[in-house]
Amino acid sequence: MRAYVTLDLETTGLEPRKDRIIEIGAVKVQGGMVTGEYATLVNPRMEIPERITALTGISDEMVQGKPYVREALEGLLEFCENLPLLGHNLMFDYSFVKHNAVNLDMDFEKEGMDTLKLSRILLPDLPSRSLQNLRVHYQIPQGDAHRALEDARTTYKLYERLRQEYEEQHPELFCPVPLFYKVKKQGPITPAQKRYLQDLIKYHRIDLNVEVESLTKNEASRLIDTILGTYGKIER
Structure with missing residues (x-):
């Protein structure tokens, strides 16, 4: 058996x-x-x-x-x-x-x-x-x-x-x-994404519900777009 x-x-x-x-x-x-x-x-x-x-x-x-x-x-x-x-x-x-x-x-x-x-x-x-x-x-x-x-x-x-x-x-x-399931590898968040995301979080005083270091490159990109669409850019 x-x-x-x-x-x-x-x-x-x-x-x-x-x-x-x-x-x-x-x-x-x-x-x-x-x-x-x-x-x-x-x-x-x-x-x-x-x-x-x-x-x-x-x-x-x-x-x-x-x-x-x-x-x-x-x-x-x-x-x-x-x-x-x-x-x-x-x-x-x-x-x-x-x-x-x-x-x-x-x-x-x-x-x-x-x-x-x-x-x-x-x-x-x-x-x-x-x-x-x-x-x-x-x-x-x-x-x-x-x-x-x-x-x-x-x-x-x-x-x-x-x-x-x-x-x-x-x-x-x-x-x-x-079992067939196709997956395209997602790399980790880049240093540039990490810096920009942390700046956005600090500037807009956002309480993030996920650890930034755990994000993939694609996840970080989507999160940045969401923050920009919701709160706007950082004004210099």
């Missing part, structure tokens, strides 16, 4: 180009049994939106002193080894990891399986195929919903239930497939 790693993330939003990872949860499965887990909060170096804290329970205070994304991803990549991934709406989680990995010069090319795609094919009559609705449908117990490790555990249990019920009739659906 194949081995795989179930992956789930919590993030500050839905767009990997501008939002950030705040928690990683992963479960290693071999022979249908859990053989290891990896979990960490991630300091996004920005304020966590209130709506995300309300959804996940993860606050700014909780991520203080936690690893930055480079250290967190190094641990994840080591944990995953060369195993395929499993996820519920897997491309969402994969896109965030891939986006950060490319920016940090890390290699993350994977095959994967998606319980959302499986459930759409195998359970077409259900009114919803969200992870939580499928958990209730199969009476899978869970602790904290919308926390990465708990959701990864639930996804593993859901996959094994689907596999037990349907793999014999539909073995092709349970084979990992290559």
Whole structure:
């Protein structure tokens, strides 16, 4: 029986180009049994939106002193080894990891399986195929919903239930497939951008909700444009 790693993330939003990872949860499965887990909060170096804290329970205070994304991803990549991934709406989680990995010069090319795609094919009559609705449908117990490790555990249990019920009739659906997500590397903020941004913040007395040093070149450019459009230029 194949081995795989179930992956789930919590993030500050839905767009990997501008939002950030705040928690990683992963479960290693071999022979249908859990053989290891990896979990960490991630300091996004920005304020966590209130709506995300309300959804996940993860606050700014909780991520203080936690690893930055480079250290967190190094641990994840080591944990995953060369195993395929499993996820519920897997491309969402994969896109965030891939986006950060490319920016940090890390290699993350994977095959994967998606319980959302499986459930759409195998359970077409259900009114919803969200992870939580499928958990209730199969009476899978869970602790904290919308926390990465708990959701990864639930996804593993859901996959094994689907596999037990349907793999014999539909073995092709349970084979990992290559995951394709193209990412263009974004370099870090330039020294000139950093100086100008810091001058704008000081001049307009702006309380920024993100660490300037953590910005990419593109993020810094968008932020500068936003400040100029909102507050105007520095008058000499």
